Structure formats: structure tokens, C-alpha cells
Amino acid sequence: MTRLFPPLVTLVLILGAWQFATGPGGLPSYLLPAPWPVAWAIWDGLVGGAFWPHLGFTLTATLTGFAIGSVSAILVGALVAESRLFERFVYPYLVAIQAMPKVALAPLILVWFGFGLASKVxxxxxxxxxxxxxxxxxxxxxxxxxxxxxxxxxxxxxxFVFLHVKLPAAAPGIMAGLQIGIVLALIGAIVGEFVASDRGVGYLIGSATVNMNVTAMFAGVLVLAAVGMAGSAIIRALHRRVVFWEADPRLPPPSEG
Known part of the structure; x- marks a missing residue:
């Protein structure tokens, strides 16, 4: 309860400010809908089943691409860290690929891999x-x-040195990178769905934008926020389990003597 109470207080304050901003004399609904219509749109989409196929498509693209990207990053990172020769040959091109805006690459990826799941992954x-x-x-x-x-x-x-000395030393950084990566993975899936798709939460938000349905847009965004928070929480839980030897920063240092 001590961990849940502060976020709940913040949530109540945000909802109160939101309701006040959309109350009498506040912002019109076509700019900022009230919280309860958005909550009803989320409830109706989840209970009615309209959200689930699109949410499943987005999660499949996110988790599959995240797994492929993470495993590739760890393997290539290990090769770069262990081999200076490999680093000299490959690392500059990896930086060049990273420097390219992924939004600009999205149309080219669609041409190569099609408009289905593969391009999003x-x-x-x-x-x-x-x-x-x-x-x-x-x-x-x-x-x-x-x-x-x-x-x-x-x-x-x-x-043996790599597996038992170097890899455990890198585990905290790897887990921190995974926590960043899971959020970026969700962003990448939504960008791909925005560019061209007939499924996914990004597709729902894009369709609502065309129809100027701001309530549906907010509902989709809040669903994505919940998914991102859940993914980040799962990675944090794995971090505590995998890097079990790492000291908890909330605990006082052990006393000497």
C-alpha cells in the first residue's frame, strides 16, 4: 500500500484537474473530452471486444520486434565489446543506421516487408x-x-570469464536497456501502424483522427499508456529477480562492525 498510495493520489489529482478543465466554462469537448466519456469508450471497447483484435496485433508486433531487437543487440554488443577488430569493421555502420530517422525509414520498410505484421516487427x-x-x-x-x-x-x-565475470557485470545495464527498449518498442509498433495498417491500436487512433473522434483518440492513447506501464513494470520485476545481487537503493547501507 505504501507503494500504491502516492501514484493513486497523483491519479486522483490528474483526474480532478481534467474534470475541472472540461467542466462548465472549460475547454470544449472537441479539444479535450471529459474523463467519463473516455472511460466509457475504453470500457465499451474492452467489454464489447472491439479493442482486443487491434490490441493483440499491436502487442504481437511489439513483443516480437522487442525480442528480436533485444537478442540481436546483446549478441552484437558482446561481439563489439570482446573484439576490437569487429568493432572497427561494424560499429560505425551501426551508428549510421541509428542516426537514420526511423519514421523516414518506415515507408521503405513497408515496401520491402509489406503492409502486414512483418514490417511492424x-x-x-x-x-x-x-x-x-x-x-x-x-x-x-x-x-x-x-x-x-x-x-x-x-x-x-x-x-568462462565472459559468462561468469563480464556478463554478470553487464546485467544491470542490460536490464536498464530492456526497460528503455520495451517502451520504444511500443512506440515503433504504433509508428508502423500510423504509416500503413488496417489493424492495431495505432490504426484505431488514426481512424478516430480522420473522423475527429477525440474521445476515441484519448481512449486509444490511454490504453497504450496502460500497456507501456505494464511492460515497464514487468521488466522492473525481472530486473529485481535477475540482478538479485544488486543493492536496493531504498535500503540503508550495511553498518560496519
């Missing part, structure tokens, strides 16, 4: 790839040099 994988790549490289190269040298002094193989 590719776009999501590209968007969430680079943050995790950088975190992986930084984490592996930031491993304790004394631990690395100690493992080598006991004639441990390079694979």
Missing part, C-alpha cells in the same frame, strides 16, 4: 536495438578488471 526491432546495444557494450567493458585478471590467473577459459 522490423521497425520495432530497429528502434529498440541501439539503446540495448550501447548498454551491453558499456556493461561488459565496465567489468571489474581485478576479477577478470583473477579468473585468468586460475587458467579459466575466455568463455
Amino acid at each position: 522490423v521497425l520495432v526491432a530497429l528502434i529498440c536495438f541501439f539503446p540495448l546495444l550501447v548498454n551491453t557494450i558499456t556493461g561488459i567493458r565496465g567489468a571489474d578488471r581485478d576479477l577478470v585478471e583473477m579468473a585468468r590467473s586460475f587458467s579459466r577459459s575466455p568463455a
Whole structure:
């Protein structure tokens, strides 16, 4: 309850300010709809089943692209961190790809992979790839040099040193990159649906924009916000489980003696 209470207070304040802004003398409904019509649109879409096929399409593109982009980023990041030769040959081009605006690449990706799920997955994988790549490289190269040298002094193989010394040292950075990547993955899926799609929550928001249905637009945006919060919470929970040796910053440091 101590963790839930502050966000709930903030939520109540936001809803109160929202209701006040749309009350008598406030903003017109075509600019900012009141909270209750938006809540009813979300309820009707979820209970009536209209949201679920589109939400399922968006989640499939998001999770599939996130998985492909994350695994690729960790593998490539490990190669770059462990091999200076590989870094010199490949890393400049990875930076060049990251520098390209993904929104500008979206039409080209659609031409190559079509208007279905594949193009959204590719776009999501590209968007969430680079943050995790950088975190992986930084984490592996930031491993304790004394631990690395100690493992080598006991004639441990390079694979053992990587798996038992360097990879655990990089785990906090990798998990932080995953937390950033899951949010970027959702953004990538929505961008792909905005560009060209006949399914997905982004498609629903685009259709509502054409029809000037601001209530439906807000409903879609709030559903996406809830999905993003849930994904971030899951990654944080995995972070606590996977990096179990990392100290909790909310706890006081252990006393000496």
C-alpha cells in the first residue's frame, strides 16, 4: 500500500484537474473530452471486444520486434565489446543506421516487408536495438578488471570469464536497456501502424483522427499508456529477480562492525 498510495493520489489529482478543465466554462469537448466519456469508450471497447483484435496485433508486433531487437543487440554488443577488430569493421555502420530517422525509414520498410505484421516487427526491432546495444557494450567493458585478471590467473577459459565475470557485470545495464527498449518498442509498433495498417491500436487512433473522434483518440492513447506501464513494470520485476545481487537503493547501507 505504501507503494500504491502516492501514484493513486497523483491519479486522483490528474483526474480532478481534467474534470475541472472540461467542466462548465472549460475547454470544449472537441479539444479535450471529459474523463467519463473516455472511460466509457475504453470500457465499451474492452467489454464489447472491439479493442482486443487491434490490441493483440499491436502487442504481437511489439513483443516480437522487442525480442528480436533485444537478442540481436546483446549478441552484437558482446561481439563489439570482446573484439576490437569487429568493432572497427561494424560499429560505425551501426551508428549510421541509428542516426537514420526511423519514421523516414518506415515507408521503405513497408515496401520491402509489406503492409502486414512483418514490417511492424522490423521497425520495432530497429528502434529498440541501439539503446540495448550501447548498454551491453558499456556493461561488459565496465567489468571489474581485478576479477577478470583473477579468473585468468586460475587458467579459466575466455568463455568462462565472459559468462561468469563480464556478463554478470553487464546485467544491470542490460536490464536498464530492456526497460528503455520495451517502451520504444511500443512506440515503433504504433509508428508502423500510423504509416500503413488496417489493424492495431495505432490504426484505431488514426481512424478516430480522420473522423475527429477525440474521445476515441484519448481512449486509444490511454490504453497504450496502460500497456507501456505494464511492460515497464514487468521488466522492473525481472530486473529485481535477475540482478538479485544488486543493492536496493531504498535500503540503508550495511553498518560496519
